[in-house]
Amino acid sequence: MSAQYYYTHCQKHINHPVEIRTHDGVLHHGIVHSVDQTHVYLRPFDGAPGPQGPGLFAFGAFAGGFLGGLTGVALGNIAFFRPYPFFY
Known part of the structure; x- marks a missing residue:
């Protein structure tokens, strides 16, 4: 699917809980905070780790694209x- 498709789809789900898997196998869980023309920004669920996938580890505020809570x-x-369909 195209980036434009996901832009429109993510816009419809702002403030909703979602699960996103990327082409490199990383799984993201969180609430859609905002969307721009290149990225969707998620707030991770309370107590949930950041991105999960091969070679990603959380250290402090940065973890494979995880910065400042988004x-x-x-x-x-x-x-x-x-x-x-409901909060994680």
Whole structure:
């Protein structure tokens, strides 16, 4: 799917819980905070780790795109997007 498709889809899910898997296998869980033309920004669920996947470790405030409480995911790298029907 195109980045434009995911941009529109993510815009519809601002403030909703979602699960996003990227083409490199990283799984992101959180609430869509905002979307721009290149990235979707997620607030991780309380107590949940940052991005999960091969070779990603959380150290302090930065972990593979996790900065200042938000995780930025490139729209062009999204392989799978699933809204949760309820909070995780």
